[in-house]
Amino acid sequence: xxxxxxxxxQDYLRQLAECSESETGxxxxxxxxxxxxxxxxLTAWMExxxxxxxxxxxxxxxxxxxxxxxxxxxxMGSHQDSVKQGGAYDGIMGVVLPIIALKTLKxxxxxxxxxxxxxxxxxxEGVRFPxxxxxxxxxxxxxxxxxxxxxxxxxxxxxxxxxSFGLEPxxxxxxxxxxxxxxxxxxxxxxxxxxxxxxGLPLGVVSAICGIERHQLTFTGQAAHAGTVPMHLRKDAxxxxxxxxxxxxxxAIKLPDLLATVGQLDVTPNVPNAVPGRVSMTIxxxxxxxxxxxxxxxxxxxxxxxxxxLRGLGCEVDxxxxxxxxxxxxxxxxxxxxxxxxxxxxxxxxxxxxTHDASAMADLTPVAMLFVRCRKGISHxxxxxxxxxxxxxxxxxxxxxxxxxxx
Ligand code: HGY
Ligand code: MN
Ligand code: MN
Numbered sequence: 060x061x062x063x064x065x066x067x068x069q070d071y072l073r074q075l076a077e078c079s080e081s082e083t084g085x086x087x088x089x090x091x092x093x094x095x096x097x098x099x100x101l102t103a104w105m106e107x108x109x110x111x112x113x114x115x116x117x118x119x120x121x122x123x124x125x126x127x128x129x130x131x132x133x134x135m136g137s138h139q140d141s142v143k144q145g146g147a148y149d150g151i152m153g154v155v156l157p158i159i160a161l162k163t164l165k166x167x168x169x170x171x172x173x174x175x176x177x178x179x180x181x182x183x184e185g186v187r188f189p190x191x192x193x194x195x196x197x198x199x200x201x202x203x204x205x206x207x208x209x210x211x212x213x214x215x216x217x218x219x220x221x222x223s224f225g226l227e228p229x230x231x232x233x234x235x236x237x238x239x240x241x242x243x244x245x246x247x248x249x250x251x252x253x254x255x256x257x258x259g260l261p262l263g264v265v266s267a268i269c270g271i272e273r274h275q276l277t278f279t280g281q282a283a284h285a286g287t288v289p290m291h292l293r294k295d296a297x298x299x300x301x302x303x304x305x306x307x308x309x310x311a312i313k314l315p316d317l318l319a320t321v322g323q324l325d326v327t328p329n330v331p332n333a334v335p336g337r338v339s340m341t342i343x344x345x346x347x348x349x350x351x352x353x354x355x356x357x358x359x360x361x362x363x364x365x366x367x368x369l370r371g372l373g374c375e376v377d378x379x380x381x382x383x384x385x386x387x388x389x390x391x392x393x394x395x396x397x398x399x400x401x402x403x404x405x406x407x408x409x410x411x412x413x414t415h416d417a418s419a420m421a422d423l424t425p426v427a428m429l430f431v432r433c434r435k436g437i438s439h440x441x442x443x444x445x446x447x448x449x450x451x452x453x454x455x456x457x458x459x460x461x462x463x464x465x466x
Contacts, residue, residue: 064159065451071155074100076147084144084441089182090118090220097139101154101179108162110177116230117197118181118221124161125174131466132174133242134424135457138183138194138416145184146249146443152431153247154179156450160457173242173466180416188217189275189379193231195419200235207231209379236423242466243391244420247429247453249445251413253436260407261449262456264395265428268411268418270349270384272356274342276303276363279373282328282336297326297335299370303363307342310355317355318345318412347410349383356381385418388425394464395429398456413438429453 078097080086087093098120105112105122112122120139123132137153157177164171178194185191189209196202207218207228221228255263280294304321311319320343327337342359346352360376367374396406409430417426431453434444 061451061455062447063451064163064454065447065449067159068152068155068450068454069447071100071104071159072147072152075151075155079141081144085141085147086143086145087139087141088187089140090224094139094181095224097151098179101139101158104155104158104162105177108158109165110158110161114226115194115197115234116221116226116228117194117202117234118224118226119194119198120179122158122177123174124171124176126171127174130172130174131240131242132176133461133464134176134178134244134420135246136176136178136180136416137246137248138180140182140184140186142184142186142439144441145439146441148249148433148443148445149251149438150183150248151179152249152445152450156247156454157457160454160461163454164458164461169462171461173464175461178416183416185273185380187211188220189273190217191380192382192416192419193217195416195423197231197234198236199419199423201419201422202231204231238424241424242464243388243425243427244417244423245391245395245427245429245457245460246415246417246420247431247457248413248415249438249443250409250430250433251436251438252433254409255407255430255432256434256436258407260405261432261452262399262402262404263430264392264399264406264408265387265411265430266392266408267347267387268385268415268428269345269347270352270382270418271343271345271414272352272381273379274344274356274360275339275377275379276300276342277337277339277375278367279337280370281334283334285332285334288334293334294336294371295334296338296372299363299366299372299374300324300338300340302366303340303342303359306362307359310358314351314355316346316348317351319343319355319359345412345414347384382414382418385421385426387417387427391425391427394460395427395456397463398459401459402452402455404452429456
């Protein structure tokens with residue numbers, strides 16, 4: 060049975076991986092034709108599991124098991140989107156596994172004393188638009204609606220993307236849920252790191268999720284001929300960006316619990332024989348301690364401005380996104396731990412250095428996460444992999460949890 064459940068999960072995830080813009084790995088950005096195709100598959104499977112399906116105005120696909128009036132609702136799920144050339148499990152596996160768990164319980168004739176909604180959020184990765192977590196923030200009532208006017212690289216605003224997806228962004232404010240009606244949010248996710256594999260365990264309980272922030276920096280100098288302008292007369296935007304990149308690395312090595320990444324550089328004109336006149340770059344900072352992350356963000360913004368001034372460049376800095384660290388709910392952690400123990404597996408607890416929809420959901424309701432072992436700890440990469448066996452066990456754990464949760 061466990062094997063069959065895992066096989067179904069692998070089959071669903073294979074089909075979803077085909078909803079990708081790239082041939083290598085999975086590239087599925089929010090509010091694109093690939094997102095639409097993935098939603099069509101998810102809708103069919105949700106309906107097969109007996110769920111009533113709709114999409115809310117923040118682009119979250121929702122499948123509801125209704126236990127009747129006056130019942131509270133357990134929320135489950137994760138995100139449908141991927142990074143560029145990412146894997147087939149990050150996010151979407153956390154939508155697929157609870158669907159299969161509910162479908163199996165239905166087949167067994169089991170009913171639950173509370174309602175359940177499975178959520179497939181549109182945009183967790185924040186790769187297309189310089190914002191993320193719009194879906195869960197809308198539910199929590201924490202969405203800063205000005206982010207809806209942020210634009211992707213092609214100049215399309217999130218507002219236009221939502222509208223062309225058939226949604227009404229002006230109604231996002233109405234999505235806020237009442238916490239008293241919600242039992243909690245359980246997110247199942249591939250670990251994305253090597254710890255469970257190292258422990259020889261298929262599943263883990265997440266204790267806490269790190270915080271994150273992103274900055275967009277733009278240096279403006281002067282594009283110039285690489286052979287005629289002496290070094291001391293240049294206004295090179297890329298050397299400034301390089302200085303900031305190294306400073307971010309230095310700071311993250313010095314401060315405990317800080318990770319800093321410069322993952323994106325857009326260089327203009329980006330040719331070998333011109334001094335770069337303009338560079339736009341991102342800095343992403345993560346820490347389990349919010350104060351450390353916020354302090355590092357301020358230090359790096361100041362450093363960028365000082366570097367620009369010293370080099371006679373223009374500099375714009377913008378903290379485009381931030382999400383504080385989250386501690387998972389103790390009682391829901393225990394429910395996940397008992398579900399794992401019921402499978403005869405050792406209970407192991409670990410923190411998450413990746414961020415998740417659960418971080419934003421924590422502003423609405425208690426959250427907890429079930430991690431599934433990740434082959435070689437590789438994620439955000441086409442070779443990301445979770446085995447059928449491990450996913451089968453995760454589905455069994457979710458079924459145990461659903462069957463034993465007190466409303
Ligand atoms: O970037 C992250 O931590 C996550 O995969 N969204
Ligand atoms: Mn990811
Ligand atoms: Mn993810």
